[in-house]
Amino acid sequence: MAVISIDRLSKSYGARVGVEAISLDVPEGAIFGFLGPNGSGKTTTIRVLMGLLRPTRGTARVFGLDSWKDSHRIKADLGYLPGDLRLYPWLTLREGLRIFGAVRRRDLTAAGREHADEFGLDPTVRVRAMSRGMRQKLGLILALVHQPRLLLLDEPTASLDPLMQENVYRRLRQFSADGRTVFLSSHTLSEVEQLCQRVAILREGRVVMDDTIENLRSRARRVVTIRWKGVAGTSTAIPPFLSLSERRDHTWRAELTGSSVELVRWSAELPINDLSIEQPDLTKLFQTFYA
Amino acid sequence: MLTGAGLTGKTIREIWVATLAFSLGLFAFHVAVALTQPLMQKDMLSGQWLQVKLVQQILTAFLGAEVGTVFGPSAMTAIGWAHPIVLALVSAHAISCCTRVPAGEIERGTIDVLLGLPIRRGTLYCGEAAGAALSGLLVVSSGLLGQGLGNAIVGAEDRVATAPMLWVTANLYALLAAIAGIASLFSALCDRRGRAVGAAVAVVVASFFLSSFSPFNAVIKKLAVLSVVSYYRPFKVLEGGQSPATDMVILASIGLACWLIGLILFSWRDIRTS
Numbered sequence: 280m281a282v283i284s285i286d287r288l289s290k291s292y293g294a295r296v297g298v299e300a301i302s303l304d305v306p307e308g309a310i311f312g313f314l315g316p317n318g319s320g321k322t323t324t325i326r327v328l329m330g331l332l333r334p335t336r337g338t339a340r341v342f343g344l345d346s347w348k349d350s351h352r353i354k355a356d357l358g359y360l361p362g363d364l365r366l367y368p369w370l371t372l373r374e375g376l377r378i379f380g381a382v383r384r385r386d387l388t389a390a391g392r393e394h395a396d397e398f399g400l401d402p403t404v405r406v407r408a409m410s411r412g413m414r415q416k417l418g419l420i421l422a423l424v425h426q427p428r429l430l431l432l433d434e435p436t437a438s439l440d441p442l443m444q445e446n447v448y449r450r451l452r453q454f455s456a457d458g459r460t461v462f463l464s465s466h467t468l469s470e471v472e473q474l475c476q477r478v479a480i481l482r483e484g485r486v487v488m489d490d491t492i493e494n495l496r497s498r499a500r501r502v503v504t505i506r507w508k509g510v511a512g513t514s515t516a517i518p519p520f521l522s523l524s525e526r527r528d529h530t531w532r533a534e535l536t537g538s539s540v541e542l543v544r545w546s547a548e549l550p551i552n553d554l555s556i557e558q559p560d561l562t563k564l565f566q567t568f569y570a
Numbered sequence: 571m572l573t574g575a576g577l578t579g580k581t582i583r584e585i586w587v588a589t590l591a592f593s594l595g596l597f598a599f600h601v602a603v604a605l606t607q608p609l610m611q612k613d614m615l616s617g618q619w620l621q622v623k624l625v626q627q628i629l630t631a632f633l634g635a636e637v638g639t640v641f642g643p644s645a646m647t648a649i650g651w652a653h654p655i656v657l658a659l660v661s662a663h664a665i666s667c668c669t670r671v672p673a674g675e676i677e678r679g680t681i682d683v684l685l686g687l688p689i690r691r692g693t694l695y696c697g698e699a700a701g702a703a704l705s706g707l708l709v710v711s712s713g714l715l716g717q718g719l720g721n722a723i724v725g726a727e728d729r730v731a732t733a734p735m736l737w738v739t740a741n742l743y744a745l746l747a748a749i750a751g752i753a754s755l756f757s758a759l760c761d762r763r764g765r766a767v768g769a770a771v772a773v774v775v776a777s778f779f780l781s782s783f784s785p786f787n788a789v790i791k792k793l794a795v796l797s798v799v800s801y802y803r804p805f806k807v808l809e810g811g812q813s814p815a816t817d818m819v820i821l822a823s824i825g826l827a828c829w830l831i832g833l834i835l836f837s838w839r840d841i842r843t844s
Contacts, residue, residue, distance in 0.1 A: 322843065329682075331841040352688070359683075361683065363679060377576075378580050382689060
């Protein structure tokens with residue numbers, strides 16, 4: 280079942296187009312990566328899902344409910360971290376848990392304390408005295424603490440140190456393993472690559488790619504490095520399954536455009552010192568969609 | 571119920587300082603008026619200047635009603651309640667409280683976190699209005715308390731009766747509600763709090779202008795019906811013994827209509843990033 284279902288969604292701001300006829304399905308339990316350059320329509324899509332913007336055309340449904348009309352019902356089981364997180368200067372984690380708990384009709388104190396320990400956040404410090412990273416942690420805790428079915432995260436690890444980023448990744452993997460869904464918008468391509476099962480890329484308001492990471496990996500070209508014995512490389516003809524990018528005295532660097540079996544068969548008969556095939560580089564693939 | 575309590579707690583957390591400041595301001599002003607009233611009244615009664623037409627016109631503009639040639643304690647009290655400081659404090663309070671949501675929240679970007687909670691926009695808007703209404707009641711009542719304390723200190727013998735004073739306080743509260751409604755409407759229209767405040771201040775200043783200059787110009791006199799300040803006339807209540815019920819209904823209707831339009835606009839508008 281799709282937790283998020285977007286069907287031919289368009290949103291315009293007067294003459295300017297935010298997103299144009301995008302369609303997406305996010306399955307339950309997935310960590311879904313949402314990528315795209317600045318101004319591609321990621322934030323517009325998230326704001327439509329949050330019921331902050333009304334679709335111009337098409338529909339956006341969360342848990343099968345209309346994101347505009349049933350927004351308040353959707354949010355009962357949704358956690359949201361905005362990209363440009365702003366919090367009340369007087370807010371502390373303790374006070375936030377009290378207010379959010381009263382609104383959500385749950386006691387969030389114990390769960391909040393547990394998250395605070397995990398993220399290393401003092402519950403009594405006010406936002407005005409916090410660093411950017413601490414504010415991000417507070418935003419994450421307030422989004423996570425009620426154990427929602429769906430997390431909408433816009434750049435969740437921005438301004439967090441690498442150790443804390445790992446903590447967040449671990450928490451999100453656990454979250455997904457529990458059958459909950461994460462919709463993750465990020466500019467950190469490596470983060471999406473290692474966390475997400477499925478990715479959609481937006482460009483100029485349109486979805487230009489929507490596929491699983493596995494399929495993308497199989498599509499991504501791998502870089503091959505061949506070290507020749509002596510000058511053999513200078514006289515060897517380039518096979519059709521290699522696209523040469525660099526040719527030096529004893530070394531070739533090329534993209535594998537065919538299968539690795541063909542490469543192994545071909546190389547077995549040649550005077551080669553060493554041959555290496557690198558892991559598929561998704562970042563490069565993502566960048567081709569960005570450009 | 572709990573949802574509302576959570577939001578009310580947040581609203582109180584954010585407006586209590588302003589409420590306290592405006593309440594103290596109004597309280598101190600009325601204490602001061604009550605303390606100086608006997609001295610001023612003596613000068614007023616002994617002066618011949620009340621016979622001058624221009625002075626009468628200025629007082630009429632100031633008090634919103636025709637004044638006679640005799641100034642008693644009721645008229646003096648009315649001057650205190652119609653004083654521009656009182657109007658400025660009440661207007662500033664209403665505008666500062668009622669432009670917080672949504673304009674203030676959008677401007678500082680906190681609306682995203684707030685509307686990330688399972689609440690309807692209407693609930694949020696109503697919660698803010700409830701906080702502002704309670705806060706306004708405290709501010710307006712503090713004026714009455716200030717006057718009572720001042721009178722007690724000077725031992726005023728010919729005090730104004732309680733009932734007319736309560737009517738004047740209620741009329742002032744209705745004025746506050748009208749300005750609050752107008753401010754809420756502008757807040758629902760704007761993404762910047764400064765713009766909402768500016769628009770609401772412009773309406774209040776224009777109202778004050780129309781009300782103040784109506785005795786001097788026939789055209790302005792006709793336009794004065796558009797001024798919210800025209801429906802706050804403590805002199806008529808205290809000196810003339812008239813009930814301000816009609817004025818209050820008009821003010822409450824203006825406030826309610828603007829507030830409801832604001833509610834509809836806020837419920838249907840896009841919330842964009844600031």
